[in-house]
Amino acid sequence: MTDLWQNAMDHAVALARKAGSVSVCLSFCLFIGEESVAAGEPCVLTDNPTWIVDPVDGTTNFVHGYPFVAVSIGFAVNRKLEFGVVYSCIEDKMYTARKGQGAFCNGQLLNVSDQKEISQSIIATEFGSNRDTEVVDKIFSSMRKILCLPIHGIRGVGTAATNMCLVASGCVEAYYEIGIHCWDIAAGAIIVTEAGGVLMDVDGGPLDLMSRRVVAANNKIIAERIVKEIDAFTPLRDDASTETED
Ligand SMILES: O=P(O)(O)O[C@H]1[C@H](O)[C@@H](O)[C@H](O)[C@@H](O)[C@@H]1O
Ligand SMILES: [Mg+2]
Numbered sequence: 001m002t003d004l005w006q007n008a009m010d011h012a013v014a015l016a017r018k019a020g021s022v023s024v025c026l027s028f029c030l031f032i033g034e035e036s037v038a039a040g041e042p043c044v045l046t047d048n049p050t051w052i053v054d055p056v057d058g059t060t061n062f063v064h065g066y067p068f069v070a071v072s073i074g075f076a077v078n079r080k081l082e083f084g085v086v087y088s089c090i091e092d093k094m095y096t097a098r099k100g101q102g103a104f105c106n107g108q109l110l111n112v113s114d115q116k117e118i119s120q121s122i123i124a125t126e127f128g129s130n131r132d133t134e135v136v137d138k139i140f141s142s143m144r145k146i147l148c149l150p151i152h153g154i155r156g157v158g159t160a161a162t163n164m165c166l167v168a169s170g171c172v173e174a175y176y177e178i179g180i181h182c183w184d185i186a187a188g189a190i191i192v193t194e195a196g197g198v199l200m201d202v203d204g205g206p207l208d209l210m211s212r213r214v215v216a217a218n219n220k221i222i223a224e225r226i227v228k229e230i231d232a233f234t235p236l237r238d239d240a241s242t243e244t245e246d
Contacts, residue, residue: 015055015071015087034183043238045182045210047078052186052209057086058159060129067091072161074186079209084187086161095165095191103168103194110195112218113170118149118225121173124163126156128179130235135179138231145229160214164188167216168195174217174226178202182209182238185216192216198223202232210238 030046033053037043045052052074056062062069067090074084086095095110097103103110115121123146127139147154155172157163161184163175168191186209189199199207200215204227207214212235217223 054183081190097194124175160184
């Protein structure tokens with residue numbers, strides 16, 4: 001019998017290696033990756049061309065055999081995303097977006113939902129991995145307030161990258177989370193905007209890739225409505241220990 005998980009892992013490894021080898025060819029490129037940062041490499045976004053990579057987004061899912069796992073590869077120049085690729089391995093869905101050229105899933109053009117009524121919307125979010133009771137209370141409080149607006153429902157597939165692709169596909173109106181990292185959302189961010197969606201911080205300001213807070217939505221009306229209900233908190237920034245002057 002085919003080993004589904006081995007296939008998924010082989011895909012993830014092949015994609016990550018490919019990104020790595022291109023990065024080596026283009027030696028001026030910098031690299032931010034979940035594993036490299038865990039190994040002590042810097043996590044700093046400069047104006048230099050930079051790969052922002054999560055080889056396995058949905059690690060807990062992967063460990064438990066919960067079938068949503070993605071490879072997430074973003075590429076930024078001058079701190080702006082140029083392209084993003086999210087491969088949802090088990091679903092065999094390849095999401096791609098190049099700045100100014102639209103977003104696609106397996107070659108099909110993506111468009112966000114045109115829903116403007118929060119009461120008719122599905123919102124994606126996650127419980128996250130922080131088990132600090134104050135943080136958990138804020139997460140539950142935000143979910144409770146959003147659910148009781150009311151909305152149609154709350155969903156979450158356990159990977160930020162895939163949740164963002166679901167916004168881009170029009171399956172959910174919005175996704176928000178506090179506590180994610182830049183490698184979880186970089187590729188998904190450009191996929192959402194190229195599908196016609198919007199990005200912002202959980203306080204309604206501009207998205208800051210390093211702040212570990214994100215709202216991705218089909219439009220500003222839905223995004224701003226959610227923002228009003230979120231009990232925001234401020235995790236330690238991704239670039240906290242590596243901030244530079246530029
Ligand atoms: O699976 P990873 O790469 O660790 O990222 C997930 C994170 O661990 C979870 O806490 C979040 O809720 C997910 O949205 C991330 O995708
Ligand atoms: Mg991740």
